[in-house]
Amino acid sequence: MRNGEIADHFDEIAVLYELDGAIVHRVVAYRNAAKAIREAGVSVEELARAGRAAELAGVGKTIAEKIDALLEGGTIPSADKLKAKIPAGLVEITRIPGLGAKRVRILHDQLGVASIDDLRTAVEAGRLADVPGFGPKAEENVRAALAADDAGEGGGRYILSTALAVGEEIVEGLRPHATRVDLAGSARRRADSCKDLDVVAATADAAALAQAFAGLDVIDEVLSSGPAGARAVTHSGLPVDLRVVPEEAFGNLLQHFTGSGRHNEALRTEAVRRGLHVSEYGIADDESGQTHAFTTEEEVYEHLGMRWVPPELRENRGELAAAREGRLPELVELGDIRGDLHMHTVASDGKNTIEEMAEA
Known part of the structure; x- marks a missing residue:
């Protein structure tokens, strides 16, 4: 079990x-x-x-x-x-x-x-x-x-803290065997919950990376494995997709599998207006027929005339227009936090009501 x-x-x-x-x-x-x-x-x-x-x-x-x-x-x-x-x-x-x-x-x-x-x-x-x-x-x-x-959108999900802990353990376990490795998907976007984990890696030895992935303590069962990646299930039942790509296209794959789907759809629509087609493999130029692969996400967005969009903002809520116009908001970082206030009331195991605490 x-x-x-x-x-x-x-x-x-x-x-x-x-x-x-x-x-x-x-x-x-x-x-x-x-x-x-x-x-x-x-x-x-x-x-x-x-x-x-x-x-x-x-x-x-x-x-x-x-x-x-x-x-x-x-x-x-x-x-x-x-x-x-x-x-x-x-x-x-x-x-x-x-x-x-x-x-x-x-x-x-x-x-x-x-x-x-x-x-x-x-x-x-x-x-x-x-x-x-x-x-x-x-x-x-x-x-x-x-x-x-x-609509079937609610079941089989893991809260972010659980998924993130597992994902970071996988990334750290693969780091010695990859030239680049990072979490993608909803965990990287810091969504409230995740149905699965996406891990993107670049390596010169895909077979060794797949072997290292299968040998991680957190992995319970490997469902499939090949030169392009592997799919497995952790002991907690969380599905994990490992995707492997040459380092020169790492930025494209990371951007694509970070999502969200709505963000990527809007990005593709924007690219078509510029005579370009975006995929996980690169950005194809309709006029020249050339496909541009990039090692970083920053280069992907720059090629489309935008600033890099932080993963947490990629939900198609106006972030692409903001990236084009240079008005993306600054995200709150750990260093910005000056304190944490946590209190219990009589609603659980506290000794005072909310009103009494407010008056104090």
Whole structure:
């Protein structure tokens, strides 16, 4: 059983406990365990079968015993007891962005919502707007989230921190075997969540790079491999695409696979107006028939008459016009941050209300 599958069970227990009104510390303990399992760079199943699961931070004796039970019987007894008490549809609803267990419980108590279909009916009838703590804006957000779920855009995603940790481990593991290597895709754009990871590399020895990729601790299974790259799955279940290119075209490939799709589509449209065609292989000039390959992204954008666009801005929200006109915004860097304020209220494990904290 992959780490991601094991972690999903413990995330589910956390949700079940929260729906059941358990104390915050119990919910947090299961969430922390799920996070530790999902982000582990080795097989948690192998650790558990060796009696070493408790070596993971956030996994104590009790959690380790539940992992053993899951691996042996396919279920966790404490989760089964909770499932007998709580409508199965409530857990499913918590997977809709913006609807955590507490809000789902409110909808269940106030409107009798017990499934995705119940939620959809309530939204279509405009009933969420009148529920305390929701309102018209929240109802519209839920409506949009349901539409995305219907379109298949919501499932199978990993939060950025999880995906980024895995991606950076892969990049560092490949660095000794590549002349250039970098993360691409939604992780490089720092999207909130990622369905998979894209890694772009340049090397003089593609076979050695593929072998190094397959041998990384974080990789569970290599699905395919060849001179142009490889596809694999990590222990957490996160798919990874490694794409290999000659160094002289590294900039083109990195730009292409960083995306987003909307940004690249707009870039291609802009290029056509200039008599050019953009692809991952280079920029083709219609008049001369020549294809220009570039080692850096900066050269790609410069060839199209633009400043380099930071990955975080590549969502087709006016960034290409800003790049042409030299008015791209400066992004906030780590050095710009002067402090971090984090407080808990009585809504969780704090001792004061928001109002009391504001007055203080």
